[in-house]
Amino acid sequence: MSAYAALSVQELHVSLSGAAILDGISLELMPGERLALLGESGSGKSMTALAALGLLPSYAQVAGKVAVNGHDVTHEPALSRPGPARPAMVMQDTLAALNPLATIGYQLIQPLRRNGLGRVAARVGACDLIERVGLRDPEQILSRCSPQLSGGQRQRICIAMALACKAPVIIADEPTSALDVITQAQILRLLRDVTTAPGGPALLFITHDLHAAAHLCDDALIIDGGRVVEAAPMQRIVTAPQHAHTRRLIDSAARCGIACERLYA
Numbered sequence: 379m380s381a382y383a384a385l386s387v388q389e390l391h392v393s394l395s396g397a398a399i400l401d402g403i404s405l406e407l408m409p410g411e412r413l414a415l416l417g418e419s420g421s422g423k424s425m426t427a428l429a430a431l432g433l434l435p436s437y438a439q440v441a442g443k444v445a446v447n448g449h450d451v452t453h454e455p456a457l458s459r460p461g462p463a464r465p466a467m468v469m470q471d472t473l474a475a476l477n478p479l480a481t482i483g484y485q486l487i488q489p490l491r492r493n494g495l496g497r498v499a500a501r502v503g504a505c506d507l508i509e510r511v512g513l514r515d516p517e518q519i520l521s522r523c524s525p526q527l528s529g530g531q532r533q534r535i536c537i538a539m540a541l542a543c544k545a546p547v548i549i550a551d552e553p554t555s556a557l558d559v560i561t562q563a564q565i566l567r568l569l570r571d572v573t574t575a576p577g578g579p580a581l582l583f584i585t586h587d588l589h590a591a592a593h594l595c596d597d598a599l600i601i602d603g604g605r606v607v608e609a610a611p612m613q614r615i616v617t618a619p620q621h622a623h624t625r626r627l628i629d630s631a632a633r634c635g636i637a638c639e640r641l642y643a
């Protein structure tokens with residue numbers, strides 16, 4: 379296991395056009411760990427993800443530290459980072475995440491070639507990845523373009539691409555919100571499986587869905603107004619929330635009929 383945190387964020391402050399957006403966010407994820415980042419709309423979840431990915435607007439004022447896999451990348455935009463310091467992103471909108479005009483094969487084989495595999499080995503590797511994310515008939519999938527796949531199949535391909543890139547950490551921003559409940563459960567299980575596998579990436583799981591977070595993650599960070607208000611094991615967040623804001627999140631999930639504490643009963 380790497381001695382470095384897959385993702386370490388320390389006292390991160392981000393301002394945009396003079397407005398404070400993140401106010402001292404800290405988190406640490408070791409390889410294979412799964413952390414849920416929870417908070418209301420506008421609390422700063424996506425901004426935290428963009429900082430980790432190196433995708434903040436160029437005019438953002440940034441203080442604090444972001445390190446990926448031991449590399450200090452606080453002021454490094456995504457494309458100037460070395461490969462091992464690039465998190466992978468799994469988004470809600472898989473049609474936007476994948477190039478609709480290139481085959482899945484092209485998009486999956488490229489990162490494997492960049493990681494040093496020859497043409498044939500990369501194709502075999504792409505087929506292996508497609509099977510690993512639970513899709514059948516890999517050759518046929520390789521020949522298709524993203525609009526020819528279902529939403530669940532596309533999300534599996536996005537996870538396969540994260541694995542192809544050997545990303546140390548996957549940042550998943552509401553990855554299951556656009557899917558039906560059965561496919562949601564399958565994708566959550568897949569994210570659990572790929573992060574649990576030996577040498578698997580860490581996962582920063584950004585969501586409003588407390589139930590999904592409780593199923594998938596070991597720990598949770600609750601943010602409000604760009605600040606961490608509570609950080610604790612997921613079980614404690616659900617069964618004994620300390621902060622008023624966390625209690626509100628749990629209560630509103632309960633009002634929607636989602637009794638997360640049953641998961642830990």
Ligand SMILES: Nc1ncnc2c1ncn2[C@@H]1O[C@H](COP(=O)(O)OP(=O)(O)OP(=O)(O)O)[C@@H](O)[C@H]1O
Binds near residue numbers: 435
């Ligand atoms: N480009 C921008 N310029 C100025 N403010 C921005 C910009 N993008 C986002 N914000 C503000 O930053 C704050 C945090 O936004 P962020 O997108 O991180 O929230 P979020 O928790 O991800 O919300 P949601 O769950 O709705 O996606 C919000 O107040 C938002 O209005």
